[in-house]
Amino acid sequence: MTALLEPLHYDFFLRALIGVGLVSVLCALIGSWVVLRGLSYIGDAMSHAVLPGIVGAFLLRGNLLLGALAAAIVTALGIGAVGRRSGLKQDSAIGIVFVGMFALGLVLLSRAPTYTSDLANFLIGNPLGVTATDLWSTLAVTLGVGGVLTFIQKELLLISFDPTEARAVGLPVGRLNNLLLILIGLVVVLTVQLVGTTLSVSLLITAAATARLRARSLRTMMLWAAVIGAACGTLGLYLSYFLDTAPGPTIVLINTLTFLLALPFRRRES
Numbered sequence: 001m002t003a004l005l006e007p008l009h010y011d012f013f014l015r016a017l018i019g020v021g022l023v024s025v026l027c028a029l030i031g032s033w034v035v036l037r038g039l040s041y042i043g044d045a046m047s048h049a050v051l052p053g054i055v056g057a058f059l060l061r062g063n064l065l066l067g068a069l070a071a072a073i074v075t076a077l078g079i080g081a082v083g084r085r086s087g088l089k090q091d092s093a094i095g096i097v098f099v100g101m102f103a104l105g106l107v108l109l110s111r112a113p114t115y116t117s118d119l120a121n122f123l124i125g126n127p128l129g130v131t132a133t134d135l136w137s138t139l140a141v142t143l144g145v146g147g148v149l150t151f152i153q154k155e156l157l158l159i160s161f162d163p164t165e166a167r168a169v170g171l172p173v174g175r176l177n178n179l180l181l182i183l184i185g186l187v188v189v190l191t192v193q194l195v196g197t198t199l200s201v202s203l204l205i206t207a208a209a210t211a212r213l214r215a216r217s218l219r220t221m222m223l224w225a226a227v228i229g230a231a232c233g234t235l236g237l238y239l240s241y242f243l244d245t246a247p248g249p250t251i252v253l254i255n256t257l258t259f260l261l262a263l264p265f266r267r268r269e270s
Contacts, residue, residue, distance in 0.1 A: 004238070007237075007238065007241045012128050012129070012130075013128065013237070013241065015130045015131070015132065015134075015135060016127045016128050016130055016237055016247070017233075017234060017237060018130075018135055019127060019130040019134060019135055019138060020127060020229075020230065020233030020234065020236075020237060020251070021230045021233065021234075022135065022138045022139055022142055023138060023190060023191055023203060023229075023233075024203070024207065024225075024226055024228075024229030024230040024233055025142055025226045025229075025230070026138065026141065026142040026145060026187055026190065026191075027187060027191060027203045027204050027207065027208070027225070027229055028207060028208060028211075028222050028223075028225035028226035028229055029142070029145055029146050029149055029222060029226075030145060030149070030183055030184055030187045030204070031043075031187075031203075031204045031205055031207065031208035031225060032208045032211070032212075032218060032221045032222045032225055033149070033156065033160075033180060034184060034204060034205060034208065035205060035208045035209050035212050035221075036160060036212075036218070036221075037160050037180075039184070040201075040205050040209075041091055041094055041095075042079075042094050042181070042184060043184065043188060043200070043201040043204040043205050044201045045075070045094045045095070045097075045098035046072055046075060046076075046098070046184060046185050046188040047188050047191075047192060047200045047201055048098055048101070048102040048105075049071060049072065049075040049097065049098040049101035049102060049105075049185075050068040050069075050071045050072050050075070050101075050105075050185070050188065050189055050192060051071070051101070051102055051104075051105025051106070051108075051109070052071050052101055052102075052104040052105035052108055053067035053068045053069070053070050053071025053072070053074075053105075054067050054068045054071070054105070055067075055105050055108040055109045056071075056108055059108060059111060065137075065189065068189040068192060069185070069186065069189050071101065071105075072182070072185025072186060072188060072189050073182055073185060074101075075097055075098065075101055075181075075185060076178060076181035076182045076184070076185045077178060077181075077182075078097040078101075079093045079094050079097045079098075079181060080093075080174060080177060080178040080181060082096055082097055084174060126247075126248070127237065127247045127248060127251070128247055137190070138190055141186060141187075141190055145183055145186065145187065148179075148183065149183070152176065152179070153218075155171055155176055156176060156180065157218070158171065159171060159173050159176055159177065184204075187204060188200055188201075188204060191203045191204060202251075202252040202255050202256065203229065203233075203251070203252075203255070206252075206255040206256060206258075206259050207225045207226075207228045207229035207232065207255060207258075208221065208222075208225040209259060210224075210225070210228050210255075210258055210259045210262050211223075211224035211225040211228055213259075213262050213263065213265070213266035213267060214262070214265070214266065214267050215267075216267070228255075228258060229255070232251060232254040232255045232258050233251050233254075235254050236250045236251030236252075236253070236254040236255075237250075237251065239254070
């Protein structure tokens with residue numbers, strides 16, 4: 001018991017625990033839609049596509065989070081526009097836009113005079129560096145995203161499983177899809193602060209995918225995804241503290257291991 005309480009004496013560890021819990025709920029809300037709609041690829045795409053926004057803000061001495069958010073919105077709208085105008089499937093549109101954005105980020109990165117800790121934290125992730133302001137921002141975004149998804153849940157379900165019927169009843173399918181992409185981008189940006197651009201997709205997808213193995217409804221899936229994400233995040237933080245490993249990758253490994261352990265027990269479709 002003493003060993004479990006020891007890390008709690010440090011404010012940075014408490015903030016990290018709260019941050020992981022909030023992000024787990026946030027990722028459960030949007031990650032369930034990502035898994036249900038087969039958009040898992042977009043989580044990885046977004047985590048790379050925000051790079052030009054991060055680096056651009058760094059070069060202009062601006063706020064990195066706002067820069068990443070701007071890049072995420074541009075990426076989301078770009079994917080929707082390319083998909084509509086080209087007639088390509090969404091995965092092709094995602095690939096085209098995200099590769100272009102990532103290349104732009106690399107070009108901008110080559111102009112960065114130095115590789116500072118602020119930029120490194122966004123690329124690699126640093127859960128132990130979460131501030132009180134970050135926590136309040138994450139709470140606000142979690143409540144906002146949850147409210148929006150609750151408000152349009154029926155419409156999203158219809159366009160997800162029967163887009164033809166959705167168009168027939170007059171739903172703005174394109175706008176709703178763009179809104180979902182923007183919400184995914186927003187969540188990815190916040191998650192990037194915890195585990196970096198290359199590992200953020202795990203928090204967005206793995207817990208939701210694990211919950212999907214057993215859940216019979218969207219609400220149950222979201223609930224279990226939040227619980228699994230928070231539990232894996234907590235265990236990952238404790239292991240990183242006692243094993244002296246990087247917290248972000250440790251959390252991701254615990255998430256992945258949990259999915260693999262749950263895989264043999266997945267619910268069989270009747």
